[in-house]
Amino acid sequence: MSAQTPQGESDTLPARTVGLWASGNATDLTAQVGASAAAGAHINARLATADTDAVLAAAQECSG
Structure with a gap:
């Protein structure tokens, strides 16, 4: 877990804007x-x- 990631959250999360993803x-x-x-x-x-x-x-x- 990186220093910027809140505890219990993944380092790879969807950004707060729908459809926008960031990593790095x-x-x-x-x-x-x-x-x-x-x-x-x-x-x-x-x-x-x-x-x-x-x-x-x-x-x-x-297909019903």
């Missing part, structure tokens, strides 16, 4: 690349899951 570490530039890549992969997985859930829900509505 602005305080330690040497740690930014690896941490950002890992966080980006996590965000991508969550977005892919959300897209899949939306497609499956639409398919269920169409």
Whole structure:
């Protein structure tokens, strides 16, 4: 957990603005690349899951 992350929260959270995501570490530039890549992969997985859930829900509505 980073120093900027409130206790009990993940380092990868949706931003307070709907549809805006951010990841990385602005305080330690040497740690930014690896941490950002890992966080980006996590965000991508969550977005892919959300897209899949939306497609499956639409398919269920169409099939009755």
